[in-house]
Structures are given as structure tokens and as C-alpha cells.
Amino acid sequence: MSIESPIREPLIFGDVNLHTITEDVCGPTEHKPTKAWWFGFTIACCGFAFGIFCFTWEVMFGIGTWGLNKTIGWGFDITNFVWWIGIGHAGTLISAILLLFRQEWRNSINRSAEAMTIFAVMCAGMFPIFHMGRVWNAHMFLPLPNDFGPLWPNFNSPLLWDVFAISTYFTVSLVFWYTGLLPDLASIRDRATTKMRWSIYNFLSFGWTGSVRHWNRFELVSLILAGISTPLVLSVHTIVSFDFATSVIPGWHTTIFPPYFVAGAIFSGFAMVHTLLVVARVTMKLENYITIGHLEAMAKIITLTGSMVGIAYGTEFFMAWYSGYKYEQFAFINRAFGPYWWAYWSMITCNVITPQLFWFRKIRRSPVAIFILSIFVNIGMWFERFVIIVISLHRDFLPSSWAMYVPTWVEAGMFIGTIGFFFWWFFLFAKFFPVIAMAEVKMIWKKTTTGKPAGAFLPLQDYDPDKAYQLADMNNPNYLDSAGGHDHGHSEHHHTEEPITH
Amino acid sequence: MESLNQKFTFTSKTRNLFIGISVVGLVLILAGLVVHKDQYARFWANFLLSNFYFFAFSIVAVSFLAIQYLAHAGWSAGIKRIPEAMSTYLPIPFIGFLIIIGASFMHGHGMTALYEWTHESIVKADPVLTGKSPYLNSTFWIIRVFVYFAIWILCARAYRAYSRKEDEVGGMEYYHKQVKLSAGFLPAFGVTFCLAAFDWFMSIQPHWYSTIFAVNVWASAFVGFMTVTNITIILLKKNNYMQWVSENHMHDLGKFMFAFSVFWTYTWLSQFLLIWYANLPEETPYYLARMWGNWKYLFFLNLFLNFACPFLMFMMRDAKRTPNWILFVGAVLLMAKYLDWYIIVMPFTAGHTSGFGLYEIGFYMFFGGMFCYSLAYSLSKANLVPTKHPYLIESLHHEV
Numbered sequence: 001m002s003i004e005s006p007i008r009e010p011l012i013f014g015d016v017n018l019h020t021i022t023e024d025v026c027g028p029t030e031h032k033p034t035k036a037w038w039f040g041f042t043i044a045c046c047g048f049a050f051g052i053f054c055f056t057w058e059v060m061f062g063i064g065t066w067g068l069n070k071t072i073g074w075g076f077d078i079t080n081f082v083w084w085i086g087i088g089h090a091g092t093l094i095s096a097i098l099l100l101f102r103q104e105w106r107n108s109i110n111r112s113a114e115a116m117t118i119f120a121v122m123c124a125g126m127f128p129i130f131h132m133g134r135v136w137n138a139h140m141f142l143p144l145p146n147d148f149g150p151l152w153p154n155f156n157s158p159l160l161w162d163v164f165a166i167s168t169y170f171t172v173s174l175v176f177w178y179t180g181l182l183p184d185l186a187s188i189r190d191r192a193t194t195k196m197r198w199s200i201y202n203f204l205s206f207g208w209t210g211s212v213r214h215w216n217r218f219e220l221v222s223l224i225l226a227g228i229s230t231p232l233v234l235s236v237h238t239i240v241s242f243d244f245a246t247s248v249i250p251g252w253h254t255t256i257f258p259p260y261f262v263a264g265a266i267f268s269g270f271a272m273v274h275t276l277l278v279v280a281r282v283t284m285k286l287e288n289y290i291t292i293g294h295l296e297a298m299a300k301i302i303t304l305t306g307s308m309v310g311i312a313y314g315t316e317f318f319m320a321w322y323s324g325y326k327y328e329q330f331a332f333i334n335r336a337f338g339p340y341w342w343a344y345w346s347m348i349t350c351n352v353i354t355p356q357l358f359w360f361r362k363i364r365r366s367p368v369a370i371f372i373l374s375i376f377v378n379i380g381m382w383f384e385r386f387v388i389i390v391i392s393l394h395r396d397f398l399p400s401s402w403a404m405y406v407p408t409w410v411e412a413g414m415f416i417g418t419i420g421f422f423f424w425w426f427f428l429f430a431k432f433f434p435v436i437a438m439a440e441v442k443m444i445w446k447k448t449t450t451g452k453p454a455g456a457f458l459p460l461q462d463y464d465p466d467k468a469y470q471l472a473d474m475n476n477p478n479y480l481d482s483a484g485g486h487d488h489g490h491s492e493h494h495h496t497e498e499p500i501t502h
Numbered sequence: 503m504e505s506l507n508q509k510f511t512f513t514s515k516t517r518n519l520f521i522g523i524s525v526v527g528l529v530l531i532l533a534g535l536v537v538h539k540d541q542y543a544r545f546w547a548n549f550l551l552s553n554f555y556f557f558a559f560s561i562v563a564v565s566f567l568a569i570q571y572l573a574h575a576g577w578s579a580g581i582k583r584i585p586e587a588m589s590t591y592l593p594i595p596f597i598g599f600l601i602i603i604g605a606s607f608m609h610g611h612g613m614t615a616l617y618e619w620t621h622e623s624i625v626k627a628d629p630v631l632t633g634k635s636p637y638l639n640s641t642f643w644i645i646r647v648f649v650y651f652a653i654w655i656l657c658a659r660a661y662r663a664y665s666r667k668e669d670e671v672g673g674m675e676y677y678h679k680q681v682k683l684s685a686g687f688l689p690a691f692g693v694t695f696c697l698a699a700f701d702w703f704m705s706i707q708p709h710w711y712s713t714i715f716a717v718n719v720w721a722s723a724f725v726g727f728m729t730v731t732n733i734t735i736i737l738l739k740k741n742n743y744m745q746w747v748s749e750n751h752m753h754d755l756g757k758f759m760f761a762f763s764v765f766w767t768y769t770w771l772s773q774f775l776l777i778w779y780a781n782l783p784e785e786t787p788y789y790l791a792r793m794w795g796n797w798k799y800l801f802f803l804n805l806f807l808n809f810a811c812p813f814l815m816f817m818m819r820d821a822k823r824t825p826n827w828i829l830f831v832g833a834v835l836l837m838a839k840y841l842d843w844y845i846i847v848m849p850f851t852a853g854h855t856s857g858f859g860l861y862e863i864g865f866y867m868f869f870g871g872m873f874c875y876s877l878a879y880s881l882s883k884a885n886l887v888p889t890k891h892p893y894l895i896e897s898l899h900h901e902v
Contacts, residue, residue, distance in 0.1 A: 003896060004896060246780060248782060255714040255776050258772040259769065307692070315713045322634055475672050480894065480898070
């Protein structure tokens with residue numbers, strides 16, 4: 001068993017034991033939903049319904065109901081598509097890459113982040129499909145054999161690579177997420193009080209019995225899926241960036257796009273996780289599991305990826321000047337000082353400037369500040385895609401083709417619709433599924449709470465590593481020799497453990 | 503457990519070995535002056551390449567320390583004296599650059615041998631180079647060298663000083679100081695390293711540009727740094743030092759070598775595929791020069807050594823936990839990194855005179871010997887493990 005330094009912040013706080021973990025996580029699925037839940041769910045339903053109306057409108061009357069024109073062939077649609085795909089990156093990063101880096105704080109947030117990923121990818125997929133106009137021909141994306149000559153798809157086009165990348169990503173994320181859910185769904189089943197509830201959750205948990213053989217295969221599948229997901233999560237946004245970068249459009253064609261898009265996607269994905277979890281942890285009373293430390297760790301990732309995005313902006317701008325290629329130079333000056341200057345400066349403010357506030361520990365550990373900053377990032381990353389897509393297109397090589405783009409109510413409504421759709425799913429998820437990976441949190445419970453001087457981390461907000469250092473007597477010259485005992489733990493601190501039934 | 507208070511003894515045998523390597527390198531360079539007569543560009547290209555090669559590992563070592571502090575990494579606390587020791591090499595590449603700058607006063611040497619944009623007549627006749635001259639001019643380039651190295655050397659020294667001070671006084675004070683230093687250093691490193699890669703490597707072909715170029719160079723340097731660290735640990739262990747470091751630590755370093763080899767390939771492909779696909783005349787000359795003629799063999803060998811080899815040889819778990827196998831893969835990777843940068847530097851400096859001869863081997867040995875000497879010397883000057891590091895306990899009990 002590995003040993004944790006006393007100064008490492010515990011991942012689970014408060015008077016928690018294995019039984020209370022089960023209670024806290026299964027509880028919301030067993031009680032009647034709260035008023036707050038109904039309120040949020042109703043708003044999400046309204047947005048979703050309006051979205052259905054707008055999507056129907058677009059299908060009935062065609063792409064002409066959008067504000068696109070000959071110069072600006074991509075507008076809100078692809079902006080929203082990339083935005084949603086980006087948001088869908090945090091889940092798999094948390095489940096796969098943080099797993100490889102042994103970051104155990106992922107255990108409390110992976111479930112909801114993965115769910116969010118799946119819903120976000122569903123939202124993203126709508127836009128390219130409906131952008132075709134004739135959605136009933138959507139199957140022509142796929143390399144299906146047909147009677148009309150060669151295959152339909154153009155295999156040279158990154159747009160087609162997108163189809164494969166995103167559908168693969170969606171499938172693997174879904175399987176990964178659902179595999180993780182199995183033991184937890186079985187826990188809910190075992191607590192069921194009605195026959196109906198038992199049958200449904202038994203079906204959902206694939207009849208999980210918790211036998212050693214189940215656990216063994218569960219672990220093996222999780223590891224394999226983590227291995228597959230890691231390159232996948234990088235490939236998805238890489239290929240999305242190819243949609244732009246393989247072209248010769250100034251502002252689109254630049255070699256840093258693939259890693260820069262991936263960094264931006266993780267950036268926006270974590271911001272959305274922040275937005276959701278800062279609220280969910282309070283309303284669902286999960287503060288002991290999704291601690292300030294968790295929020296802080298995510299804030300650090302946001303600072304890191306935000307800085308990467310910032311350096312990529314800088315590199316692009318510098319290289320546009322350095323290239324001596326006048327179209328490229330014009331594209332970038334036009335970004336900052338052209339008619340869409342407000343979009344560019346919104347992007348810079350929200351993506352590069354405000355996240356720098358996370359350098360201050362106080363701000364990183366304040367849920368209110370985190371919530372506000374996460375909204376800024378969500379907005380900023382939307383503008384980033386708008387800037388890349390619309391600003392690069394609206395000044396064509398020929399001045400006679402210059403144009404402006406204004407979205408119509410149909411496009412705006414479709415965007416609102418996907419937001420409604422996203423939250424509709426998320427509310428259902430929070431009501432019927434365990435929002436925290438119980439089995440995984442239970443695995444780290446002992447390790448993360450053992451051997452820590454209790455006085456160092458209560459009350460919740462004020463974890464102090466210096467105090468922990470003092471209390472654990474780490475300054476004592478014999479500390480390292482004596483500390484080996486920590487891994488056996490101080491059993492007197494432990495509460496009665498419930499028999500593990502998951 | 504054996505005592506943690508352990509210092510590396512820099513025996514006269516090892517010392518003579520490293521000095522010997524440098525001296526042999528110097529002799530080969532001098533012999534090269536006769537054999538490769540009048541190939542000044544090749545001389546300076548090799549000077550730059552080998553100087554950069556060992557420089558890159560030592561600067562990435564500092565950034566590795568910064569990442570460890572910011573990420574609250576525990577596993578690496580027990581091995582952090584190795585990157586610390588590596589970072590003490592930084593003044594030597596700085597002197598190397600001073601020599602390149604100083605030699606420029608002789609026409610056809612130093613910068614003038616390496617960089618087309620240092621020749622005023624060429625710049626004047628070329629509107630693209632004229633446009634770049636506010637950035638690409640000798641004075642500013644030299645100022646930048648000084649600025650970069652000032653930041654890097656100061657931070658590297660601060661890390662080492664804080665860490666050694668922590669050994670004496672304990673407590674959290676110097677740990678916090680290093681966290682703060684890291685928060686300042688890492689963004690500065692990001693900017694300076696990118697610009698340095700543009701200045702020293704990309705501007706060799708001054709018309710050409712690629713935004714991902716610096717990321718690609720950094721990825722190579724990171725793999726190289728991890729390789730050197732892993733090799734150093736294994737050699738130390740074989741000589742009965744640091745027995746508390748286990749195959750678990752090697753496994754983690756090996757994972758980094760593996761993962762960042764793949765990342766290198768990713769950045770390599772991002773640059774290549776996008777330029778190849780768009781086929782713009784501004785960008786393709788870089789690959790035109792390297793994918794045809796004799797260069798094409800090296801071009802594809804590079805991909806094989808830097809991607810296929812580590813990918814296949816380091817995929818399995820046991821491969822990353824077997825010291826002798828790590829040494830072998832490490833040797834392949836060190837060669838691969840040299841080749842990667844060789845292909846960047848040579849075609850537009852040494853050009854048709856390039857090859858693998860006395861200059862190449864001589865400069866590599868000359869700088870390599872100094873790098874090893876400085877690493878071993880610095881290891882001998884401080885305790886091999888930071889005994890009062892607050893996360894040390896996690897590293898000592900590290901298990902994958």
C-alpha cells in the first residue's frame with residue numbers, strides 16, 4: 001500500500017465512512033426530487049422544446065433560414081459544434097489521462113464529467129448533421145455500399161475523418177462511462193424497496209453480483225478502455241482542428257492548431273465541469289467528496305491549459321507577422337481591429353486574462369469565484385471558435401466578396417435548444433444515476449483519510465499544509481523512520497465499516 | 503533502510519573518463535579542421551547542434567522541477583537531485599553561444615555561417631527578410647540570448663539553492679518558495695523556450711515558418727531529459743547508490759519516455775501533415791529539402807527511431823522495469839534525438855558538405871564529456887536525496 005505525505009490534502013473530508021458514502025450517493029436517486037431540481041428541469045425542458053421547434057423550422061424551410069451567405073459558409077453551426085465537442089473533452093481526460101497520472105482526485109468527479117462528455121458530444125453532433133440541410137440523407141456520411149457507383153464519402157476530407165473520430169469517441173466514452181456505472185447501479189438495486197425499482201436497476205446493472213470474477217473483468221476492461229481513450233481524446237479535437245488547418249484560409253492554416261485545439265478543449269471542458277459541480281456539490285450535499293481541493297485542482301488545470309491557449313494565440317499572432325505573408329498578416333490585424341473586434345477582445349479577456357486570477361490561492365479555493373470565472377471561460381471559448389470561423393471567413397481574398405454575418409433567431413434558437421437538451425440529460429442523470437463513482441471513492445477512502453492529523457483540515461475551507469506539517473511532527477529528524485507506520489493507519493479513528501455489498 | 507544521507511563520490515577514474523571524452527572530442531574537432539578543410543558552415547552547424555543538444559536536456563530539467571512543484575508530485579521527490587544537478591550545466595551552453603557570437607566578427611564564422619539573415623546584403627535584396635529584420639537582426643538576437651540565459655540560469659540556481667537550504671533547515675518555508683518560483687518560471691520558460699527554438703533553429707531557414715515548431719523541439723528535449731535521468735539513476739544504482747529508488751521510479755520515467763515519444767510524433771505529424779496537405783509554396787521548402795535526395799533516408803529513419811522504436815520497445819510493462827533494457831532503449835532514443843535535430847540544422851547550414859565525420863563525433867563528445875562531468879560533479883556536491891522534502895515519504899514508498 002502506498003503512503004501519503006501528511007501535508008497532502010485529503011480527498012474526502014468530514015465524518016465520513018463507507019456507509020455514509022453509499023447513503024450520500026444513492027440518496028438522491030431514492031428520494032423525491034427537490035423543488036430546485038424541478039425548477040431547473042422545467043427550464044431545461046423549455047429550452048429543449050424551443051430547440052426542437054427551431055430544428056424543425058430549419059428542416060422545413062432549409063438552410064436559408066440561417067444567416068449564412070456565400071462568403072461565410074460556416075457560422076453559428078460550426079462554432080457551436082466545436083464548442084460542444086470541446087466541452088466534451090474533460091470527461092475522458094479525467095477518466096483516462098488522469099488515471100494514467102494516478103491523480104486520485106479524479107475519483108469523485110469522473111462520473112459526472114464523463115456523463116457531461118456524452119451529453120456534450122450528442123449536442124455537438126446535431127450541428128453538422130443539420131447543417132446538411134437534407135438530414136434524411138445523413139447516412140451518406142458513412143461509407144455504405146450503394147448501387148450508384150463509388151462510395152459517397154470523400155476520404156481525403158477531414159470532415160469525414162471527423163465523422164469517424166467523433167463517433168468512435170462517443171462510443172468509447174459511452175462504454176467507459178457505463179462500465180464504471182455497473183457496480184454502483186448494483187448498489188442502488190440492492191437498496192431498492194420496490195420490486196419495480198429492483199428490476200429496473202438490476203437490468204441496468206447487467207445483473208451484477210459483485211463476484212470476484214466480475215470485479216476482475218471490470219478492472220481489466222476499465223484499464224483497456226483507459227488505454228484506448230487516451231489517444232482518442234487527443235485525436236478528436238486534433239481532427240476537428242484539421243477541419244480548419246488543412247485548408248489554405250489565412251487564420252485557419254497554421255501548424256499549431258492540433259495541440260492548441262486540444263488544450264482549448266480541455267480548458268473549456270474543465271470550465272463546464274466547474275460550472276456544473278460547484279452547483280451540484282452544494283445542492284446535492286456532496287461537499288465532503290467534491291471538496292475545495294478538487295475544485296482547486298481543476299482550477300489549476302484551467303490555468304495551465306488557459307496559459308497554453310494564451311501562448312498559442314501569441315505564437316499565431318507573432319508568426320503571422322514573422323511569416324511575411326500579407327494575407328496572414330491582414331487576417332490577424334483584422335481579427336483584433338476589424339469589424340468583429342469585440343468578439344476577439346471578448347475571447348482574449350475571457351480566455352487569457354480572467355483565468356490568470358486563478359494564480360491566487362484564495363480565488364482558486366472560493367467556489368463563488370470559481371463559478372464566475374468558469375462562466376467567463378465558457379463564454380470565451382465560444383468566442384474563440386466564433387473568431388476563428390467567422391472572422392477568418394468574412395474577409396475573402398477578393399474585397400468584392402467581403403461580407404458580414406448576423407445569426408438569425410433560428411440559429412440562436414438551435415443553440416439554446418442544445419443547451420436545454422444538455423441540461424435536460426444532466427438533470428435526469430443526477431436524479432436517476434449515482435453522480436459519484438461510489439466504488440472508486442470507497443477504494444481511496446482509507447488511504448486519503450488515514451495518517452492525516454485531523455486538526456489540519458477542519459473546517460472544510462481552510463486546509464493548511466503548514467499546520468499538517470507541524471501536527472505530523474515532520475520536522476522531527478526521525479520522522480521518515482517512524483512514518484512508515486502510517487500505512488497501517490490508526491484504526492481507532494475508523495468508524496464501523498459496513499459490509500461491502502457493491 | 504539504508505541511510506538517506508548519501509553523497510555521490512566523484513572518483514578520479516570517472517573524472518578522468520569524462521575529461522578524456524571531452525579531450526578526445528577536441529582532438530577530433532582539431533583533426534576535422536584538417537580533414538574537413540574549409541567547411542566552416544559545417545563546423546559551426548555542429549557546434550550549434552551539439553551545444554543545443556545538451557543544453558536542451560538541462561533546461562528541460564529545470565522545467566521538470568517546476569512541473570513537479572506545481573503538480574504536488576510526490577513520486578519524484580527522491581530523484582529530484584538528478585534534474586537539479588543537470589541544470590548546473592546551463593552556463594556552459596551559454597558560453598557556447600558567446601563563442602558563436604564572438605566568432606561572428608570573422609566573416610563566414612559563428613552566426614554568419616549559420617544564419618542567412620545576418621548578411622545585410624541578402625536581407626536588403628529580399629523583401630521578406632527585410633520585413634522580418636526588426637526581429638531577425640544580430641543585435642536583437644544577441645540580446646535575446648542574454649535574456650534567455652539570464653532567466654534560465656538564475657532560476658536553475660535558485661532551485662538548487664532553495665533545495666539545499668531545505669536539507670539544512672527543514673520546514674515548509676523552502677518548499678513554498680520553490681512552488682512560487684515554479685509558478686513564475688514555468689510561464690517564462692514557455693515563452694523563452696519557444697522563442698529560443700525559433701531563434702536558434704527555425705531561423706536557419708529564415709523564409710520558412712511553422713507555429714508548432716517549438717513544441718516539437720520541446721517534445722524531443724523532454725524525451726531526451728527523461729532518458730538521461732533514467733540512465734543516470736540506473737548507473738547510480740549499479741554503483742550502489744540510491745538503493746531506495748526502485749523499478750517503480752524507472753517505470754514512471756519510462757512511461758514519460760514512451761508517452762512523450764508519442765507526443766513528439768503527434769507534433770511531428772501536425773507539422774508535416776498540415777504543410778503537406780495545404781501545399782503552400784511558403785511552407786513546403788522545408789520538406790522539399792528533406793524528403794528528396796539522400797536526406798530522405800535520414801528523414802524516414804528519424805521517424806523510425808523516434809517513434810517506432812520507443813513505441814514498440816517500450817510498450818510492455820516489463821520493458822519499462824528492466825534496467826538493462828531501459829539502457830538500450832535510452833541509447834536508441836539519445837541517438838534519435840540527435841538525428842531529429844541534425845535534420846533540422848544541417849540541410850541549410852552544412853548543406854552538401856554535411857555527413858557523419860570528425861566534426862559530428864568530435865563536437866558530440868566534446869560537449870557530452872562536459873555535460874557528464876558537470877552532472878557528476880554537481881551530484882557529488884549535494885546529498886543524493888532531498889532529505890527534508892515534505893513529499894519525500896511518498897517517493898520512498900512509491901509503488902506503481
